[in-house]
Amino acid sequence: MSKPRALFFKTNKQSSIVFGISILLPFSSTNVKRFWQFFATISSNANSRHPSCKFLFSDLLKNQRLDEAREVLNKIPFPGVHLYTMITDAYAQNYRLADAIQLFEKMPIRDTVSWNSMIKGCLNCGDLITAKKFFDEMPGRNVVSWTTIVNGYLQFGKIEVAERLFFEMPVKDVAAWNSMIYGYLKFGRVDDAVNLFREMPSRNVISWTSMIDGLDYNGRTDEALIFYRKMVGSGVQQSSNTLSCVLKACANVMALHFGVQTHGQIVKLGFCFDEFICSSLLTFYANCKQMENACKVFNEKLHANVVIWTALLTGYGLNHEHGSALMVFEDMIRMAVLPNQSSFTSALNSCSGLQALDKGKAIHAMAVKLGLDTDVFVGNSLVVMYTVCGNINDAVDAFKNISEKNVVSWNTVIVGSAQHGQGMLALTLFTRMIRDEVDPDEITFTGLLSSCSHSGMLQKARCFFEYISLYKPTVIKLPHYVCMIDVLGRCGKLEEAEELINNMQVKPNSIVWLSLLSACRMHSNLGVAERAAESILDLEPNCSAAYVLLSNIYASAGKWSDVSRMRLRMKQRGIMKQPGCSWVTVRGIRHEFVSADRSHPLSEKIYRKLDWLGGKLKEFGHVPDERFALHDVEEEQKLEMLSYHSERLAIAFGLVATAEGGAITVMKNLRVCGDCHSAIKLMAKIVGREIIVRDSTRFHHFRNGMCSCGDYW
Template identity: 85%
Template sequence: MNRSTVKISRAFIQKPKQSNTLFQYLNLPSESFTTISCNANSHSPKYKFLLSDHLKNRRLDEAREVLNKIPYPGVHLYTMMIDGYALNHRLDDAIQLFEKMPVRDTVSWNSMIKGCLNGGDLITAKKLFDEMPGRNVVSWTTMVNGYLQFGKIQVAERLFFEMPVKDVAAWNSMIYGYLKSGRVDEAVNLFRKMPSRNVISWTSMIDGLDYNGRNDEALIFYKKMVGFGVKLSSNTVSCVLRACANVMALHLGVQTHCQVVKLGFSFDEFICTSLLTFYANCKQMENACKVFNEKLHGNVVIWTALLTGYGLNHKHESALMVFGDMIRMAVLPNQSSFTSALNSCSGLEALDKGKEIHAVSVKLGLGSDVFVGNSLIVLYTVCGSINDAVAAFSNIGEKNVVSWNSIIVGSAKHGQGKLVLTLFSRMIRDEVDPDEISFTGLLSACSHSGMLQKARCFFEYISRYKSTAIKLQHYVCMVDVLSRCGKLEEAEELIKNMKVKPNSIVWLALLSACRMHSNLGVAERAAKSILDLEPNCSAAYVLLSNIYASAGKWSDVSRMRVRMKQAGIVKQLGCSWVTLRGVRHEFVCADRSHPLSEKIYQKLDWLGGKLKEFGYVPDESFALHDVEDEQKKEMLLYHSERLAVAFGLVTTAEGSTITVMKNLRACGDCHSAIKLIAKIVGREIIVRDSTRFHHFRNGMCSCGDYW
């Protein structure tokens, strides 16, 4: 039966008295009307139920079989089947069925257009829209949304203004499109021109302004919305709480919390999550816990919000307790839960705990997830396990630019210059566009590995060819490369000719290298520039004082110390620590407060004798006090990093790796001593100072004595 036949037979159904001639003309038996009528009326409810049930459970082939059994399905049933195909990304089947439809109404056309857009086929959607015989406001709005979805803001804008009739949904769509593409002022202007607004209009503006960093304006819109008496939705409240969290507007956020209670939204899971995030951002973890404890939650998102909140407030032990409670309460962590928990492990430098959580993520099938993997790279890098970091990077299924940046920056901190260059080459081959962080990692790797010419090439490339302007951190890295390579005057000239205003960090990079190359003149100029920018910079005073001490200029050392005392500047105390079974053990120079001090000093005395046998002679230039030689030797022997190493030796198993963290740059004499200690005890000793990691093995250091 062709399409015209169906139309005529339906006309006959509506007017049976005029049907005889038509049946004769079409050569149809007179009982056709009776058969069609009976089939349509007696089976439609049953078939409709079966069709709906199959589609709901994604049994599309069974649903199609049901549709095929219906002698003359109506437009509604066809549309249901088309929607099912489209929702399950079987766009070709949806189009074929649409083309077979004997009659199409506006709803079916709109469904097909929307299905094409959801399936990523803008061309077919546009073709259908152009061919559509009778468009309504939904058709136009669907197409506007489609163009916005594909980032074609100008086409969507033109289509919007061509619309013969615009309802509030159409206006809302265009406002949302403007905000999503960052065209905030156009969105504000369009909002003001709206003939009528609903709660979605206001919520879109609040959320969009907050998303584009105009948080204060978002809260102003919220106050206006309340002033106009617009009833708040749960989505509105969530957006407002996010904006309050971003600007830490505690008073307004608390008021909004009161509105939540009045409106009965207290147990809404999205609201609960927003409240937790708000209080956490405002450093109100007690209130965040109160919100959480108001109801026993089984929602992983709410648990993750509390876990993340503790992490944001540097309460990492509490964060890991929450993660443990999740597991015990049978709340399965998601990728965000693992990311937050691993970030807290990084904050605590808790490698063992991090490995446990890594194992759980693998069991739950998230071992190759990109977000979990990125956090694992950071964890293993921070804790000194660069090989584990590389393995975690390799296991990531689909790497993003954060993955590449994390492993490049991490490898650079461990002095793995060649590995960084290899990774960068792979990144380019995989067509991942490097950003400013990528180049910071590259230049940092060049600095730690002494690759001056490579650094020059990268720096020139960033300056000339990258679309993003060269950043301050790139100058810091380049100055560091030049300074470490002995090009102090060139580094100083680069600072003077920077395209951006130099800060104290750039000058500190130059000053810190002056001692290595014994250049007092450049050091004094660099220190003056730092103190002009930051008069109370303790690092500048200490570095210059140390350079004077190395040169034996003790009167200048005394002068610097007097200036520091007069200005009330306190030198940062050198500290080293070892994290053992989740407990952090800290040491300062000549510290005897630790419960195991006796064993630690016995181990150091034993090591002192062994070091002499290996020909070790203390470098007294690193004893930065004007005292007798014997006192200098004793001061060097009990530096904080040596105490930490000795602690590791007496508390860990033979052959295991010892990892020591230090808040300042490693002492040069301690660096020489620890190289030999690693050989004497037959262990790998990892020391992270303020600039990089040192891996000591068999009398050698990964830095090649260049740091």
């Protein structure tokens, strides 16, 4: 450093200051203070217009060393209003509003720019009252002053006050009109925005783009595309932002032809390699189920931008190509593209789609390394991923790690707890949610009623339902009725459930009646079942679930002639029963099974394991429940049919294909039957492993001869 210091004093004053600053600024404030001795020797000749002073002052502000910049300002004999404005603006940008106001009030001269800067600074710091005070005190307000305060009121959601000030403006430029139009659109006053747009004396590209984006945002996408056509016809030069908004609108309504035409316009105008345009094109083609075209857009250039990679990753997820989505995520890492919150969210959603717990855990570990596991969006996706993959404990841990939880976070973990039969946990979480002053919404109450249903908490369910009926009538929706009817049905209150349906404030749909019919299957109530099935078929004549459930109820009651009648009606109407299917994911590969399936390469080992389990079940005193063999066949055939249900084959495969001691997670598309439920409890005890089965209604965690549902599902 000795050589540069020698040069420092050999050069002229101005260049020596600049050179000295370039050496000292990267170091500590102590080094900068050593500069004052030299600076004092020239300060008498310096003024606010001196380039070296400006350099030092602006560089300190750029490096956010505000206190040192203030010292420089204090040593300048006659600093101009521009330097004062620079530092008050810097104070406001760093949320030191009190310092900004104090210095502003000491300024010997204040011009229009300084007043406007102070008003904007107050608004950026969230102080609308002080901003309005300065606006009222300002001696010579211009159009920028008016537009700034109008934007401030819009920023704080006070659209009526902003509207009044806008119409009081003595002079309005295009920016002022654009601000009010944007405010109207932001707060859903679309017709007012359209009328104001028509009244504008002149419009620019921002005016048109605001209308296109705002109409699309408010669900009036067809009008947005009409506005775009008018914009092109009026000869206004389109910006990349305009085209990005048009592509987003095309994506929202899957307007493939219009979007392809816009793509042609993008090529014509030379915006092909604009990163935002590229991302919008990827999203557009993905939404329109054109992943091949999306890949072509992506492959036109080697991208290092995380937004573009994330758009492709998300596009695959939207098209349920989750395996390809995760390959894109792996390629991102390999290409040293650092994932952001959206990348992790999309990747975790694909893990949920595949029930790929191992990959989800690996992505979780990566998020932890980058410090993104506490992000609310990543955290919410982690909760969903662990919940869907059968691991509620890790889901709750991921929820606890979220730094700033929103209502979606609480709803996700409450609904997840309900799905896993953790009713008391769901209620505890709800209590904490209220304590944290987070307002519950309709999804929250759906989760609470569902948790009551899966845990047999009838009285608590009645309390919740009565509360939302009396105090939140706008929140209550059909899903709440479905949950309440499910609670009553599971508790055997079938007549009360039927009465609730008949007295609903909204018209019941087939799902409401199906919930009652399912409960009739559980409690073998044929009378209510027939009335429920009749109501379902009146609403949805080809509802296969109604036929199957009623047929199963007849079969359980031994009414085989009625079973035959139902099956004949299904055949005549061309209604097909959904086949039962179970699957297990091992090392990223999904293995599917149907009842009595022998197509799997490991079938011999699977059936050998099932036969061994069958012998052990007998030793433990298990007696097959023939009511769940829903065919009129000989007893031996019934026992064989029960023994080879799809979930049992999947469990046997899990035992054969996974390491000893590890949990086995089985997914099933239909409700697990009562006999399998009893058998799996004993299987878990026999093999000394946890067996998790997710059926169409919930998760069952089988451990040591017990199930998490308490035999209540």
